[in-house]
Amino acid sequence: MPEAVITAESLRKTYKVKGKADFVAVDDLSFEVAPGESFGLLGPNGAGKSTTMKMIGAVSTRTAGSLSILGLDPDQYGPEIRSRLGVVPQQDNLDGELNARENLFIYGRYFGLPAKVCHEKADELLAFAQLEDKAKSRVDALSGGMKRRLTIARGLINDPRILLLDEPTTGLDPQARHVLWDRLFRLKERGTTLVLTTHYMDEAEQLCDRLIVVDKGRIMAEGTPSSLIRQHSSREVLEVRFGSDRNQQVAGTLEGIGDRVEVLPDRILVYTSDGEAALERITALGLSPITSLVRRSSLEDVFLRLTGRSLIE
Amino acid sequence: MTGVIEQATVGRRGGVRALWAGNPWAVVQRGLIAARSSSWVVVLSGFFEPVFYLASMGIGLGALIGTVQTSGGAEVSYAAFIAPALLAVSAMNGAIYDSTWNVFFKLNYGKLYEGMLATSLGPLDVALGEILYALLRGLVYAAGFMVIMQIWGLNLAWTAILALPAVLLIAFGFASLGMAVTSYMKTFQHMDWINFVLLPMFLFSATLYPITVYPEWVQGIVMAFPLWHGVELIRGFTTGVLSPDMGWHILYYVVMIAVGLVFTTKRMRALFLD
Numbered sequence: 001m002p003e004a005v006i007t008a009e010s011l012r013k014t015y016k017v018k019g020k021a022d023f024v025a026v027d028d029l030s031f032e033v034a035p036g037e038s039f040g041l042l043g044p045n046g047a048g049k050s051t052t053m054k055m056i057g058a059v060s061t062r063t064a065g066s067l068s069i070l071g072l073d074p075d076q077y078g079p080e081i082r083s084r085l086g087v088v089p090q091q092d093n094l095d096g097e098l099n100a101r102e103n104l105f106i107y108g109r110y111f112g113l114p115a116k117v118c119h120e121k122a123d124e125l126l127a128f129a130q131l132e133d134k135a136k137s138r139v140d141a142l143s144g145g146m147k148r149r150l151t152i153a154r155g156l157i158n159d160p161r162i163l164l165l166d167e168p169t170t171g172l173d174p175q176a177r178h179v180l181w182d183r184l185f186r187l188k189e190r191g192t193t194l195v196l197t198t199h200y201m202d203e204a205e206q207l208c209d210r211l212i213v214v215d216k217g218r219i220m221a222e223g224t225p226s227s228l229i230r231q232h233s234s235r236e237v238l239e240v241r242f243g244s245d246r247n248q249q250v251a252g253t254l255e256g257i258g259d260r261v262e263v264l265p266d267r268i269l270v271y272t273s274d275g276e277a278a279l280e281r282i283t284a285l286g287l288s289p290i291t292s293l294v295r296r297s298s299l300e301d302v303f304l305r306l307t308g309r310s311l312i313e
Numbered sequence: 314m315t316g317v318i319e320q321a322t323v324g325r326r327g328g329v330r331a332l333w334a335g336n337p338w339a340v341v342q343r344g345l346i347a348a349r350s351s352s353w354v355v356v357l358s359g360f361f362e363p364v365f366y367l368a369s370m371g372i373g374l375g376a377l378i379g380t381v382q383t384s385g386g387a388e389v390s391y392a393a394f395i396a397p398a399l400l401a402v403s404a405m406n407g408a409i410y411d412s413t414w415n416v417f418f419k420l421n422y423g424k425l426y427e428g429m430l431a432t433s434l435g436p437l438d439v440a441l442g443e444i445l446y447a448l449l450r451g452l453v454y455a456a457g458f459m460v461i462m463q464i465w466g467l468n469l470a471w472t473a474i475l476a477l478p479a480v481l482l483i484a485f486g487f488a489s490l491g492m493a494v495t496s497y498m499k500t501f502q503h504m505d506w507i508n509f510v511l512l513p514m515f516l517f518s519a520t521l522y523p524i525t526v527y528p529e530w531v532q533g534i535v536m537a538f539p540l541w542h543g544v545e546l547i548r549g550f551t552t553g554v555l556s557p558d559m560g561w562h563i564l565y566y567v568v569m570i571a572v573g574l575v576f577t578t579k580r581m582r583a584l585f586l587d
Contacts, residue, residue: 015587059431060587061329078329078586083433093424097347106346109339110432138350158432 006033010065025051027217038194040204040211048217049197058082086155090166092147094139101135108157125153145176165196201299220306233297234271238278240289241267330586332437340442363399385554396467397551398520401543407454408484411447412491436581444488451484470553483543486566489573496580514540
């Protein structure tokens with residue numbers, strides 16, 4: 001394996017809270033990211049993903065542990081690391097007083113790039129983000145998906161070695177998400193290292209070569225999406241609904257069907273290698289679910305298994 | 314092209330919270346680009362406000378008042394007395410407008426500085442860039458007003474030309490302190506406090522009449538505020554009555570600039586580079 005572009009060992013971040021014990025945002029994270037890899041941090045809100053991203057982005061100092069980004073320690077080379085990263089924050093912070101093209105141009109200037117280079121890069125990236133006809137539009141006039149694409153383009157203005165994406169598609173409609181995924185795929189193909197956080201399973205499965213599942217500032221599991229599913233879940237999942245008041249009561253009688261049964265407030269999940277067969281057994285017991293659905297196991301199930309909670313509450 | 318990029322950005326040491334990248338001009342440039350699309354009404358109103366004051370009070374009230382004695386001992390027309398004060402006020406207003414309301418918005422709603430500090434810029438680049446930009450506006454207002462003063466014959470000595478750098482100093486002081494104060498403000502209500510300080514300062518800082526009308530303790534209070542120092546400094550230059558006291562006025566602003574920069578930078582660090 002080539003030398004890692006990010007190495008974190010026992011990374012920890014706590015915040016002081018007046019009159020209380022320190023708040024632990026990131027407890028103990030160790031991971032490595034290889035060059036060209038697409039690496040995901042998956043976890044619910046408050047898991048410490050954004051804080052981790054800030055530490056990688058060299059805008060937040062770690063409390064303990066060691067961190068190396070492109071071979072440099074942010075405690076000694078903060079600005080230099082920042083100059084080689086692209087950052088796409090969770091909330092768009094585009095410059096509302098400037099138009100789309102000016103946003104790209106001036107961002108390059110912040111990195112100290114010559115004006116000529118910034119102009120060239122701005123045009124190139126507008127094309128990449130499929131925003132050429134919006135070059136002169138004010139940022140406020142762009143749709144959510146366009147803003148995100150512009151933010152990603154902005155993050156690429158300095159030809160970063162690593163692109164950090166904090167929940168890149170949160171709040172976007174399905175079509176806009178697919179357009180965005182397509183752009184990120186292209187970056188991946190070009191060899192840009194991507195580090196992204198998400199609480200969307202499908203996104204992680206689409207984009208991540210490898211990921212860590214984070215909860216309460218700790219790593220719960222690590223691997224490729226498919227290996228995580230293999231390890232922590234069954235091949236298929238049968239979802240059955242008996243109505244919210246009956247689910248709990250019925251669940252007891254389902255023991256023994258499939259590998260494992262999980263009761264959620266609105267439905268029962270049966271983990272099994274063959275969903276259809278499990279459903280037949282349930283109907284054979286004389287139970288008739290209101291709805292039933294057989295689907296492939298997903299990272300959502302992995303997360304549920306590992307933490308006992310769902311990702312999006 | 315990659316080569317150029319590497320060259321421009323590589324090699325800056327310093328921790329996450331490193332202060333300075335030597336690139337405040339990028340922030341100034343951002344201000345200039347944004348100004349292109351901003352409302353010219355605001356810019357023009359900032360210019361005309363002191364001109365209106367001068368026209369109404371200087372000429373109108375001036376006809377009733379006659380001459381006034383400056384603190385330097387010169388007997389000057391009322392218009393020549395208030396014009397330098399209005400010049401100082403316009404420098405203050407120009408600087409304050411950009412360093413308070415504009416900064417407040419960028420800080421709390423635009424998330425602009427968060428974006429800037431994710432680049433290789435440091436907090437001092439951002440603070441200084443914003444302040445320099447605010448200062449530019451102050452300078453434009455002041456230069457325009459100086460022209461009006463010249464036309465109306467209110468620049469009484471060649472030293473009046475020194476009022477321009479003095480205006481820069483004053484604008485720098487107000488912009489620096491204004492941004493520092495703003496960085497601690499959280500709501501629009503807090504921002505009203507700034508006006509609450511500015512208006513009395515405008516009225517009482519020897520702008521419209523000599524402060525010798527007040528008992529000494531009131532004079533002491535007036536002298537503690539920055540505008541009085543600015544007014545006295547500029548009035549000294551435009552009336553041509555120079556005194557060693559002007560050194561103190563300059564020092565006052567130098568300290569104000571330094572204090573403002575230190576607090577702004579500290580605050581930017583605390584907010585965005587924890």
